[in-house]
Amino acid sequence: MDKNILLAGVGGQGTILASKIVAGVAERAGLDVKVAEVHGMAQRGGAVVTYLRFGQMVNSPLIAEKEADFLLAFEKLEALRWLSYLKPKGRALVNDQEIYPLPVLTGGTTYPDFQENAQGRTYHLIPAREIAQSLKNPRGINMVLLGFLAKMLTFPEDAWIFEIQKRSGKYADANIACFQAGFKYGT
Amino acid sequence: MARLMTGNEAIARGAYEAGVKIGVGYPGTPSTEILENFVKYPGVYAQWSPNEKVALEVGIGATLAGARTLVTMKHVGVNVAADPLLTLSYTGVNAGLVLVSADDPGLHSSQNEQDNRYYGKLAKIPVLEPSDSEEARRFVKLAYDLSEKFDTPVILRTTTRIAHTHTLVEEEKPLEVSLKPYSKNPQKYVMIPGNAKIRHQVVEERRKKLLGYAEITPLNRIEEGEGEIGFITSGISYQYVKEAFPKAPVLKLGLTWPLPEKLISNFAEKVKTIIVVEELEPYLEDHVRALGIKAIGKEIIPRTGELNHQIVKRAVLKYLGEEELEPITSIDLPLRPPVMCPGCPHRPVFYTLKELKLTVTGDIGCYTLGVMPPLGAIDTTVCMGAGIGMALGMEKASPEFAKKTVAVIGDSTFLHSGITPLIDMVYNGGKGTILILDNRTTAMTGHQPHPATGQTLMGEPAPQVDFEALAKALGVRRVETVDPFNLKELKKVIAREVAAEEVSVVVVRRECALLPNQSREPLTVIEEKCTGCQRCLKLGCPAIAFKDKKATIDPLLCNGCGVCAQVCRFSAILKGDDSLG
Numbered sequence: 154m155d156k157n158i159l160l161a162g163v164g165g166q167g168t169i170l171a172s173k174i175v176a177g178v179a180e181r182a183g184l185d186v187k188v189a190e191v192h193g194m195a196q197r198g199g200a201v202v203t204y205l206r207f208g209q210m211v212n213s214p215l216i217a218e219k220e221a222d223f224l225l226a227f228e229k230l231e232a233l234r235w236l237s238y239l240k241p242k243g244r245a246l247v248n249d250q251e252i253y254p255l256p257v258l259t260g261g262t263t264y265p266d267f268q269e270n271a272q273g274r275t276y277h278l279i280p281a282r283e284i285a286q287s288l289k290n291p292r293g294i295n296m297v298l299l300g301f302l303a304k305m306l307t308f309p310e311d312a313w314i315f316e317i318q319k320r321s322g323k324y325a326d327a328n329i330a331c332f333q334a335g336f337k338y339g340t
Numbered sequence: 341m342a343r344l345m346t347g348n349e350a351i352a353r354g355a356y357e358a359g360v361k362i363g364v365g366y367p368g369t370p371s372t373e374i375l376e377n378f379v380k381y382p383g384v385y386a387q388w389s390p391n392e393k394v395a396l397e398v399g400i401g402a403t404l405a406g407a408r409t410l411v412t413m414k415h416v417g418v419n420v421a422a423d424p425l426l427t428l429s430y431t432g433v434n435a436g437l438v439l440v441s442a443d444d445p446g447l448h449s450s451q452n453e454q455d456n457r458y459y460g461k462l463a464k465i466p467v468l469e470p471s472d473s474e475e476a477r478r479f480v481k482l483a484y485d486l487s488e489k490f491d492t493p494v495i496l497r498t499t500t501r502i503a504h505t506h507t508l509v510e511e512e513k514p515l516e517v518s519l520k521p522y523s524k525n526p527q528k529y530v531m532i533p534g535n536a537k538i539r540h541q542v543v544e545e546r547r548k549k550l551l552g553y554a555e556i557t558p559l560n561r562i563e564e565g566e567g568e569i570g571f572i573t574s575g576i577s578y579q580y581v582k583e584a585f586p587k588a589p590v591l592k593l594g595l596t597w598p599l600p601e602k603l604i605s606n607f608a609e610k611v612k613t614i615i616v617v618e619e620l621e622p623y624l625e626d627h628v629r630a631l632g633i634k635a636i637g638k639e640i641i642p643r644t645g646e647l648n649h650q651i652v653k654r655a656v657l658k659y660l661g662e663e664e665l666e667p668i669t670s671i672d673l674p675l676r677p678p679v680m681c682p683g684c685p686h687r688p689v690f691y692t693l694k695e696l697k698l699t700v701t702g703d704i705g706c707y708t709l710g711v712m713p714p715l716g717a718i719d720t721t722v723c724m725g726a727g728i729g730m731a732l733g734m735e736k737a738s739p740e741f742a743k744k745t746v747a748v749i750g751d752s753t754f755l756h757s758g759i760t761p762l763i764d765m766v767y768n769g770g771k772g773t774i775l776i777l778d779n780r781t782t783a784m785t786g787h788q789p790h791p792a793t794g795q796t797l798m799g800e801p802a803p804q805v806d807f808e809a810l811a812k813a814l815g816v817r818r819v820e821t822v823d824p825f826n827l828k829e830l831k832k833v834i835a836r837e838v839a840a841e842e843v844s845v846v847v848v849r850r851e852c853a854l855l856p857n858q859s860r861e862p863l864t865v866i867e868e869k870c871t872g873c874q875r876c877l878k879l880g881c882p883a884i885a886f887k888d889k890k891a892t893i894d895p896l897l898c899n900g901c902g903v904c905a906q907v908c909r910f911s912a913i914l915k916g917d918d919s920l921g
Contacts, residue, residue: 163676176344176506186344187472188506191448198882199678213583214472214505214576217650219666234673254676258885259714259877262674270671291896 154184154307155208157216161235162227163252164198167295170320171225172203174299177316178308179207189214200231200254225302227281227294228252229267236274245276246301248294277301277339284334290324293331300335310336342474345509347502350473351440352377353509354480355410358436359517361385362402364395366756367785368414369449370503371442375412376788379797381514388788388797391724391756392417396424396439403437404529406520408484415443415456416723420757422459428493429463430539431529432546435520436487436494438480443499445619446646449784451704451723453644455620460495460597464543466550467495467597468559469575473507479594482559490546490553497596499619501576501646551598559594562607569656570611572604572624572635576647577617583649584656599627608633615640615656619647680709682883683860683899685779685850688824689748690717691879691907692831698746698838701727701734703758705750706784706852707777714880718748725749725757731772732765742771746838749774752782752790755805759814766815766843773837773844776807777824779852787855811845818844825850827906853899860900865891869912876904876913 158175162168169190176188189204204216218237224245226232232247239245247267256262267278281297290296296317303313314329321328345353351374355363363378363386365371379386389395392413399411413421418441425439441459444450460467468483470476476498483494527535554560565588571581574593581590591607593599604627608614616625616637625637640655641647654665680687690710693700694717702708702718703726711718720730727747734741749758754776765772782788789795792805811819818840822833830848837844851858862883872889883897884904893904893913905913 164678173344173506180342180344180508185508186506188344189501190346190504190506198676198681200676211507212579212586213649214501214507214579215648217648220650230673230676233671234676237670253885254674255679255712255714255880255882256674256677258882259880260874260886261713265671265673 154182156206156223156306157221158205158223158225158302159216159221159235159238160203160205160225160227161231162201163231164201166201166227167292168201168203168227171295171299172205174313174316174320175205175302176207177319178312181312181316182308184208185211187211187214200234202235223302223305225298227298230254230265232276233265233267233270236271239274243275244305245271245274246298246305247276247278248281248298249278250282250294279335279338281335284338285331288327288330288334290327290331292324293328296328296331297335297338300332301338303332304336304340342508342510344506345473345477346373346504346506347470347473347476347498348373348504349377350477350509351480351496351498352381353511354477355438356381356384357477357512357514358481358484359408359515360410360484361407362399362409363387363412364389364398364402364409365412366390366392366395366417367782367788368417368442369785370444370498370500371412371414371417371440372785372788373503374410374440375797378410386797388790390791392421393423396421396428399437399439400424400428400431403433403435405522406435408435408517409437410440411437412440413442414450415441415454416450416452418456418459420724425459425493426463427531429465430531430536430543432491432542433487433493434522436484438483438487438494438496440496440498442503443497443620445499448500451721453620455623456495456497457596457623458621460497464547465493465495465597466490466595467497468594469497469596470502470594471575471578471592472502473505473509475594476502477509479559486553490550492546497575499576547598551601554595554598554600555602557595560600560603561592562603562610563590563592565589568612569615570607570613571615571617572607572628573617574624575619577619577652580647580649580652581617584653593624596624599624601631604628604631604633617641617647617652620644677712678709679712679880679882680706681853681899682881682897683853683901685824685848685853685901686710686777687715687879687881688827688830688903689775689777689848690715691903692827692834693717693746695831696835696838697744699734699741699744701730701745701747703727703747703749703753705753707748707750710748712880714878724753725761728758728761728765728772728774731774732761732768732770735770735772743838746773746775746834748777750783751776751778751780751792751807752788754807755791759810762811762816762845763814771840771842773834773840773846775834776845776847778807778847778849780849781852781855783852783854787852807845807847816843816845818842819847820844821847821849823850824848825901825903827903853901858899862895862898862900863893863902863905864895864914865893866912866914869910871910871912873909875909876907879904879907
């Protein structure tokens with residue numbers, strides 16, 4: 154299975170942990186994996202993106218425009234920013250949440266309408282924040298999204314559970330619950 | 341079994357496997373995590389030094405004493421370390437010494453895009469460029485053998501996409517490397533002119549030997565392929581070439597100084613057209629051309645920014661006159677620039693500097709974000725330590741600047757290279773004001789300890805530098821300490837010190853908002869009292885938004901610093917904790 158997945162969000166939302174879990178699952182399936190992260194300035198509430206690729210052999214760690222199979226977006230504006238990276242048949246899995254960037258907070262510009270800008274694209278809006286909060290794990294948004302991504306991929310569920318458990322410390326059970334809720338959402 | 345590691349983790353692993361006992365550096369993105377990972381291995385010693393020059397000097401001492409040594413820094417850090425580096429080339433090493441230069445094409449978090457392969461050429465020391473994490477691990481080990489075999493330091497040059505990309509890495513058992521005996525050898529280690537003249541000849545001999553090695557080392561290899569176009573490439577660019585043109589012949593260079601002239605010529609004979617693909621400067625291209633070989637390079641491959649496989653593919657297809665890939669259409673979206681965190685102690689400082697309409701010579705760190713709107717309070721940023729010297733220079737050129745300029749510098753940065761320009765300002769009769777924005781950590785790179793935090797990289801307690809006492813010892817008579825969350829006091833002190841007719845140092849001290857154990861109650865806006873004046877929005881705090889003509893505070897984001905409450909003229913923002921401000 155060759156897949157290119159972009160994970161986009163806002164610094165502090167847990168995109169890097171999510172990408173490590175997907176990478177771990179792919180690695181357990183015996184695939185070559187590359188994950189390229191953005192560090193540094195972006196951690197200060199800026200936009201962050203992680204490029205994740207797996208398959209028989211992966212060269213470039215980056216995903217170029219029109220090459221992503223999935224865009225796992227943690228925020229709607231960040232989803233729009235990376236939509237052009239999706240393949241024509243690629244899918245955007247989008248957390249239905251708005252986090253205003255500074256130019257919007259200070260009234261310099263307005264937050265764009267998601268549906269309008271995403272026309273012609275295949276996307277799923279997932280109320281990940283509400284789902285995570287209903288499970289009393291408000292930081293589990295990334296796990297809900299991972300659950301939704303997991304049902305688009307063919308890796309066994311126990312591989313996901315293993316990787317989440319390994320990387321979640323004391324939040325393991327809460328994160329697994331969010332993952333499973335994400336997996337069930339919409340089905 | 342293979343394991344996913346970033347290039348930085350793999351370098352740490354490779355160093356451990358190579359029997360490296362000493363690791364030293366200064367944090368700088370994208371190099372920081374190398375030592376943070378290295379320090380976790382058993383039996384090693386690692387430390388942060390106040391700057392890269394000192395780090396390399398400690399490293400030189402360690403190799404002379406016989407321990408294999410790793411020195412890490414970002415590309416601009418090598419500029420700081422360049423002084424000892426170029427002479428270290430002459431002295432050579434005892435045990436192996438590898439200097440990691442983590443370059444940042446694309447400027448993900450740097451002030452320039454310099455290409456540090458030129459340091460290898462300038463200093464005449466080998467440069468190795470890995471193309472993924474597994475190569476990074478193996479190259480580090482090879483670099484130590486090379487360092488000892490040729491009696492030279494070795495540069496391992498990575499870029500952000502190597503440093504911060506997870507790829508699969510095999511692990512091997514660490515080598516048992518014992519300390520090499522030290523023997524006094526002033527002809528080799530004391531670089532007075534008479535000795536250095538002889539050593540320069542030794543360096544030239546070494547260069548010739550290295551040239552021979554470059555031809556046979558497995559670090560450089562030809563990958564046979566189909567077609568008449570051959571690519572010469574190194575580092576991450578190799579991956580982009582393989583992705584874009586998987587079947588093409590490739591000369592992959594892992595050792596990029598010195599370059600294998602015969603191997604390059606042999607490769608050139610196999611293909612009709614040579615295309616050199618490399619990020620930033622035409623470093624390889626110039627070498628190839630100097631051999632009299634026709635090559636295509638920077639006329640089609642961008643010289644600024646990062647590459648990717650699509651940029652490479654588009655450039656080459658366009659050059660060949662083949663059908664170009666479809667252009668990408670993008671939509672116009674609001675940017676999401678990095679911002680100071682909610683509760684950041686730097687925010688009130690820049691708010692105040694802007695209110696006082698001061699010229700601000702800045703520095704490198706989180707507080708560089710004070711340049712972003714709506715604060716927009718920084719005039720200059722050049723490199724670590726530059727702000728203080730620049731403030732002095734402005735005042736010398738035009739005396740009125742002394743009364744309207746402040747230099748801002750962080751705590752880690754002040755220790756890195758702020759002390760010497762402060763001495764300069766005192767010595768040369770400057771009248772400037774320096775704000776040491778002391779948030780008790782090296783925040784920008786992820787909270788590394790430094791000599792004023794009371795902790796070492798090994799996790800041991802350490803004495804803390806006392807900035808106030810230090811400033812006095814340097815000859816500063818006006819030394820103040822102020823809490824930035826007390827806006828009134830902050831403004832009063834800065835205004836007074838800027839007006840003073842001599843050098844002032846103001847230590848603005850408050851812990852970084854991201855350091856643990858700081859639970860602060862969020863603030864709230866009392867809707868009836870909010871007039872919608874938007875004065876609080878001038879702070880640029882991500883927790884404050886403007887909705888329906890009123891300010892609102894996101895309780896999940898707010899860190900309770902209370903600065904907005906002090907800014908509000910209508911007492912419309914309620915402090916959760918009255919002890920603040």
